[in-house]
Amino acid sequence: MKLSGPAARRYLERPDPAHAGLLIYGQDAMRVALKRQQAVAAIVGPDAEAEMRLTRLPGADLRRDPAAVQDAMRAQGFFPGPRVVLIEEATDAGAPALTAALADWRPGDAALVVTGGALNARSKLRKLFETDRRAVAVAIYDDPPSRDEIAAELARAGLAQVPPDAMRDLEALARALDPGDFRQTLEKIALYKYGDSAPLSPADIAECAPVTMDAGLDDLIACAADGRLPELCTLMRRIEGQGIAPVSIAIAALRHFRALHAAASAPGGPAEGIGRLRPPVMGPRRDRMLRQAEAWGAVRLEAALAVLVEADLSLRSSSRAPAMAAIERALMRLASMGRR
Template sequence: MRRSNGRWTGLRAIFGARSRCISPASARAGGFVVKVAPRSSARFVAAPPAEAAVVLIFGPDRGQVAELAQTLVRTVADDPTDPFRVADLALSALQDDPALLGDEARSMSLTGGRRAVRVRGAADALTKQVSAYLDDPSPDAVIVLEGGELQARSSLRKLAESHARAAAIACYPDEGASLTQLVTETLAAHGVRIAPDALRYVGQQLGSDRQASRNTLEKLALYAGDGGQVSLEDAEQAVGDIGESNLDALAQAVATGQSGEAQRLVQRLFADGTNPVQVLRGLVRHFGRIAEARAHVDAGMEAEAAVGNLRPPVFYRAKPGMVAAARGWTTPRLQTALDRLLRAEIDCKTTGMPAELMCARAVLALSAAAPRQRARR
């Protein structure tokens, strides 16, 4: 079916052959199914149709959920950090003030352009608010909902999958062809090629989180260098087990005070079979590197330069967090943190208490103690 303004044909091109487009009247009643096919998700968030007023991105792959949401916000508002065009709302705030969602979406941007309203942790508690907003959505805003594993019976998911002005994107772990595509495209962006046996090995090592997988591939590209080719030996040396990437992410979350993310990551490591002592030792290594950089800062060096001097070099995506940690953590506080980690390892081995509990407590304590105000140096 076609409309002169291209509305329905444009949507069908994005959503793929499985989407149904019936009559405009039925569409207005919610009959137009807007489930974005996984293969079309990247294309959708890069060029969303104008009629998509609400986009729900959900699923077990939280890294992919965050990545697609960030891309969509950037597409709509250009700069995800622009306070005039982007509103970042917590579920609790929306529960306290049911009118807040619509108010933010309908607010005028002082700098012009469309607004993006991003809601993390979206759940069925928002269904009524979202449904009410969709009755009269703003043409100048897109609401981006980030959800977890919403089951098929979820009222929010049903609404997003059935309403003519909403869309739903399910994010499941990369596997098979999609995993191969992720590896080759990420490396190709750096001009790096990969041998077939190395590609198979890397695919076996990558886990169920798109963001963690992409970080691992970025490290592999850095190892190979622009224009390089990755052999099986290169892959074995540079990639290792994906658990190391998750451990790196945990260390960064702890050092920068992201308590919720740190707890999520440590539980994922436990679920993947990572030993709590291994987790604690990974944190000791990370805080030791922060202490090394901080020593240079104390001697008068800029934090960026101090982090740049670390060997092996800090992965570029991790540099902002490492620089912030080198600024914020003083040498005495770093020593206290290292002592806390060493005590936790001893407790894991000697107290008879569950090692995972001892480790998780240390993670929570350190992330809560991380400096929130960072003086620039």
């Protein structure tokens, strides 16, 4: 039997104990591993390995010792409860051994959980699990988690109620991060909110999200975009003291103003454009960038980009002008433009 979409998600959360086998396969090994971990925990519980109710067998060993799978499925441990035989990274070479194991399975034997890579439609392993009525095959695609999947992860982490604006930022974060990093971020958010009765906010998510930009550079460029010239000069001295290269400042400023230009030029307006940015912008920084995109407008942002491109070319040329002074002059010009 083959499952996909919501049916597959529900099955992995609560596998049928009457089924003999489960195949989980996909291109992304991390996504497959997370779904396998979820399914195994649902079948045998969190303490199965300590109670010796989980047996691991490498997929590469199936061809050399095909009887090992059947022996492991029939073996009885010291602790009562359901058992799982886990075959990781299986290939079509192990299909004969798994065929015999599924055919020989009886109620009371261990469940068979198999993981594989990107198996095509002609795969013997796929056909085995898709055509057997007592087995299930689940394909894991590289799509970002849906809203329902994020809600399920939040519930497991202890965050059942999430406001719409916070869920919007979590969906953007899920599109930008790898599955493992996203799960760790959710766990970090749950710890951050432990004992806090206030609902989850975009600011909370921004505090826990992985940092993608140096905080000092972020503040410096925000001063230029907001037209805060006195603060810009103070921050410039601090950035210079940290030893950050002028080219790094130029690259960060170009990235920021290009994002503003993309948001201001979006057909649905700056709010829609901000939501489409990659990597996603969340929390107070999102509100600030939205305000900046609306204040500057697409035309003035094009002029700002021209100033930054000119400064970047000057920094990369053979000019003998002081590099830090050149980028500071460019940012001061932007701050003056922002004030107007």
